[in-house]
Amino acid sequence: MSPDSASLAGQPLTEADTPALWVDLDALDHNIATMAGHCAAQGIDWRPHVKASKAPELAKRLIAGGAVGITCAKVGEAEVMAAAGVTDILIANEIVGPRKVARLVDLARHTTICVAVDDERNIREISTAAQAAGVQVEMLVDINVGANRCGVPPEQAPALARLVLDLPGVSLRGLMGYEGHVMGMQPEDKEAESGRAADILGRAREALRAAGIEPRVLSGGGTGNYWIAASLGALTELQAGGGVLMDLSYMDAMKVPGHRHALFLDVQVISTAVPGRAMADAGWKSTGMHTGLPAVTSHPGVRVARLNAEHTILERDAGVALQPGERITLVPHYSDSTVLLHRHMYAVRAGRIEEVWPISAAGMLQ
Ligand SMILES: Cc1ncc(COP(=O)(O)O)c(C=O)c1O
Missing domain, CATH: 2.40.37.20 (D-serine dehydratase-like domain)
Structure with a gap:
């Protein structure tokens, strides 16, 4: 400063x-109320991504405005947020390798931490580190809902979920399906593609149920499609966050309403x-x-x-x-x-x- x-x-x-x-607090509060209100109307939780805003004071304002916690992309972001007093964080990304896993586990000493996983070895390395530290790391099995970034196909979800349930130091929160490929689409395509992504996530949920596993949380959605994604019945938790700042790309290219x-x-x-x-x-x-x-x-x-x-x-x-x-x-x-x-x-x-x-x-x- x-x-x-x-x-x-x-x-x-x-x-x-x-x-x-600078942020205009009247507009920020309006946007927070719009996103939180949308989630409340659909009966789902709001866990906004803070990768755009990066300011702990703003993150706390989101929680005061109705968010159940926050979503981060990086361990480093989560460390800053936790140090500032945010107590419930999803890292919506795969966190791999001994150095980062050690920091992830350390976060779990003071904070409720959940992480996305799509690989057996990664689940095992987090479990081993968490057990040694005497903490619990929650997990969302990451499903590839069409973005082709990370995540397994729905049929592979039960095996990973079962592994998480069976290993010490880790617990299963549910499934994640972030539909990043949909965000920049034209409005007419967005609805159909959001629906397709929701169907894939729904297939993963059904595959888990068929294996006797009930996911507590189904997490996804971005600012570019949240008003659609929140109403499709597939999500229990929405990750969209950047819309509270509402830049030109969200308004003009992604046509985010309201x-x-x-x-x-x-x-x-x-x-x-x-x-x-x-x-x-x-x-x-x-x-x-x-x-x-x-x-x-x-x-x-x-x-x-x-x-x-x-x-x-x-x-x-x-x-x-x-x-x-x-x-x-x-x-x-x-x-x-x-x-x-x-x-x-x-x-x-x-x-x-x-x-x-x-x-x-x-x-x-x-
Ligand atoms: C995993 C994940 N969730 C959610 C989002 C949506 O973020 P925002 O609402 O800020 O666009 C993103 C954006 O890249 C993301 O990667």
Whole structure:
């Protein structure tokens, strides 16, 4: 955190130097209530992924807003969240090898920890380490529901589930089926493909039942399809989380309904010396652009033409004036590749900073 950042609580946002990453608390709370409400209406639990937000204070706000716990991608993320007081974490990923397994097991000393598994040797290595440490690690058998990333086919689920039930130090929570391939699809394809993924997960559940095993949890769903996935009857727990920040990719490309943009980046014009151009002080080192360019929300007639490493190249309509020092508000295109570039974000309501949230899980890639 830069020296003065923490002390800005209570100050107008304009006191925060640029580039300044901030969340609009009204929009964030609206999005949290929308996702939590959707899950409640469908009678399922919400365990939002925090890989986009990476800030423990935001994670705690999700739990206060109705989440049963959080989902992480990495052990390092989970360690940061646990150290900040989050007590129920799913690592929705395979955690493999002695170093990471030792850390996973260590987390289970203070936190309810569940991990995705799709391999017999991996289940055994976690069991051995957990038993030696005297802890329990819960497991979701990961099913490949079409994303072809990780996960076994449904018919292999009973053997892995039985192994988890039989081994010490580990216990079976249920099944996971994350349908990542569906998220970016066109709305007309999304429903059918979400249905196909739900059917595959349902087949795995039935295969378990036929083997006399009842999964307590069926986990999946992302922001790109959650309003469909939650209502298909296959899931008992939803992993969608990034939608609380609601960037341009979720709204425009993934067509997520009913949310408001909650994540913003304030930048500052630093030069208008080149005719027809204006430069601001944030490039792709401040906002990720692999999915697209950010949009300007504060200045009608001004657009982002390009991002260099440290510069935003702004275009403006004829007659629109910009001066060095002017603040411009952008909506990032993708929160996942923006938040991790920053050390903190300002939590803002009606233009005033209420809190400053460290983004302490950024860089926790292991
Ligand atoms: C395992 C898993 N669950 C859920 C999600 C959905 O995350 P989000 O809702 O932030 O898009 C992802 C996204 O990549 C994921 O990999």
